[in-house]
Amino acid sequence: MADHIVNKRDIEFVLYELNDLLALTKHEKYEGMTREDFDIITDEAIKLCKEKLAPLNQAADAEGCRLEDGQVYVPESFKQAYADYGAGGWIAMSHNPDLGGMGLPVPLAIMMAEISIGACGSFMFYPGLTVAAGHLVENFANAELRDLVVPKMYSGEWTGTMCLTEPQAGTAVGDVATTAVAIEGTNEYKIKGNKIFISAGDHQLTDNVLHLVLARLPGDPPGTKGISLFLVPKYRFDGTGKLGERNDVTITGIEHKMGINASSTCSLSFGDQDDCRGYLIGKPRKGIVYMFQMMNEARITCGIQGLALGGCAYRLALEYTKERVQGPKMTERDPSAPNVKIIEHPDVRRNLMLCRAYTEGMRALLYRAAIHADTSHTHPDPEVRERANDMMELLTPIAKAWCTDIGFKVTELAIQLHGGYGYIKEYAVEQYMRDVKIASIYEGTNGIQALDLLGRKMRLKKGGVFLMWLQDINEFLQANAEHATLAAEISAIDKAKNAVAECAFNFTMMGKADPEAAILGATPFLEAFGYVEVGRLLVESAVVAQPKLDAIFAREGATDDEARRQVVIDNPEARFYDSKIKTARFFAANLAPKAVFLAKTIKTGDRSALDIVF
């Protein structure tokens, strides 16, 4: 049951063959950890997700959340699941062991995120927001507050939220109007204001909820420079963590949504009775700076939603197309020819291949980003750390926006592959599309990601970070230019890369001549960049797979095409490596050229979208 929620083989390929997760164990932080430990963790992660989370997904979606007498109730089944998830140590897998985290490498936490979001996406908001909020407290709160609350968050006793958005302050987070005023003679602040769209904002899963609230202190400047960060509990607590009376935080409503129905999305009112108390985290006016420091990992996790839900939808579609019978083969002239499984039809195969290439591409991109993220913290050499950090900075907006847009596209294709049944709830695939859509909107809309890439990331170190990326991909392409079987694929990625590089250099001129028109190019540029990076990683995967496949052929004595095909049919390892090569081929032939096309559209400098009177 629920076999479609995970592709363990590909996860292991990305962790240990495309990347070298075990290289991280040479860093002091992970000393003594072994492949066996990671394998046990992987198996337990899959077991928990398949057996405890996946069975909740559809029912929780149908049930949704309700608000009664100022308290939000989420599906009751989540209560046990949250307790299990916390007790298992899964909430803060890669966080500080001194505070109840597990201190494991980031890529393993990313793996768990992929599997668990696939199993029950709406459930994962509760642990996900908790660890994000806990990490902020861990990094920036004073030691006393940190040591008191972080272990409670990482263990699953209390949950957390991130309260940025207000009705007038969505993308424009600098317009936050919630206020905070120090209460004399205490370390507390009085908080007043309204937040909306707060995920996991209230529920009955744990005894307390800690809100991390962006608010303004009196006299601070307008905009992002005048925003501070506060911790505001649902229930007050004393110096030992014992719960006291309810704080003046009111749940004024919950949203009724397209998807993630079992994740509560709350409107919160702080200080209706003028008695909402909170604690300042870190220094005044640093709220946005703190948030931004946590942004990369949160955005990569956002990309994981695209991968996880897209991947599940694809695997369901794959199962379905192997069962559904419709019509004879198109090339069959004989009217009495038998009907075939729809997976035999070329157009169905093309759609499956799109889903597959996108899914494996997202996985390669995101897990590589996770390796960079970890290296940037744990590598002993400061130069390597800096390089990894630069690479992650550059790739984060792509990881977020490309994977959430493409993840959505995959869920849509997967519905298409089911025909009418895909539109029917019973078949479970439509939920993935509803659940994944939000990921392109929050954590900075994908439009904002594109602006971040073009406006900030491309200019990092005066363009030096982009040049480093360029050098890295060039080294890979040159090293494999004469590859015996993959030279054509290498060349396709090279063309796509050149188009994106040329486009990047043109932007500087465009920006000077017509800045608004240049901004029009941001989204297509991010998309094109994504096709190049993902194409490169898929071809790199094929380069890794080819000798392993050849070795199996040699061992099995398969010397001609027919014998090789039989080995691919019979031997699952051969089939896996062969599929890596076919997937790279498909991407290079059918998708990488999109980068060339997109670069061309940017080059036209067309400004009709600006000139039109709507």
Next chain:
Amino acid sequence: MKILTTVKRVVDPDAKVRLNSDNSGLVTEGLEAKMNAFDQYGVEEAIKLKEAHGGEVIVVSIGDSAGTKEIRTALAMGGDRGVLVTADMSEIDPKGVADLLAAVIEREAPDIVLMGKLSVDSENNQVGQRVAAKLGWPQATFAFTCEVADGWATVGREVDGGTANVRVKLPAIVTADLRLNEPRYASLPGIMKAKRKPIEELTPDDLGVELEPQLIIQGYSLPPARAAGEIVDDVDSLIDRLQNTAKVL
């Protein structure tokens, strides 16, 4: 209380196992390995007994060196230390397994041994019984309940057409059926702790056991492919076929 429990590393029962080209063995390359499902119930029961009565849980496995993973998983669930007897499983029969286990049990002298009722790969259902016979210990197989008090174990057994309750004097061998309990998941803290728990590796020689297989696998073959079904026109012809062709009515 000293509790000994056994785990076997098996190919995932859901994986597609193929025969090799000369039908002399199975191809398991690239297939997942797992802890035998019935052993998970045995391990869980062992840990529950320890939680109730105190003591120590020793996890024993026989197989190749990769088997430390299954032992380590059981240690992560709550076992205390492991013993791996390294042996080539393709050259060892149920009697050999029982001989090796009996030797380990004699060394460890546990109060109770909890095992799976069978392993899901070869489904021989012999080892628990053989170990009991070899040691001259009482046995209670197919357990779905297990209570230990005052030197006795009271075991509810699943038998054809119902259940049976037996009392066995300890030390005894108990083999677990799937309704015995719900095996816990290994937690991450458990997995991290298990890294520091010892696993002793032994060979049959170390145990003074000479393996003389009494069961030798000559070869494997697949069941004949099933003939295609037939679609009949109406109920009458269906009844006719059932009566006269299949002769089941």
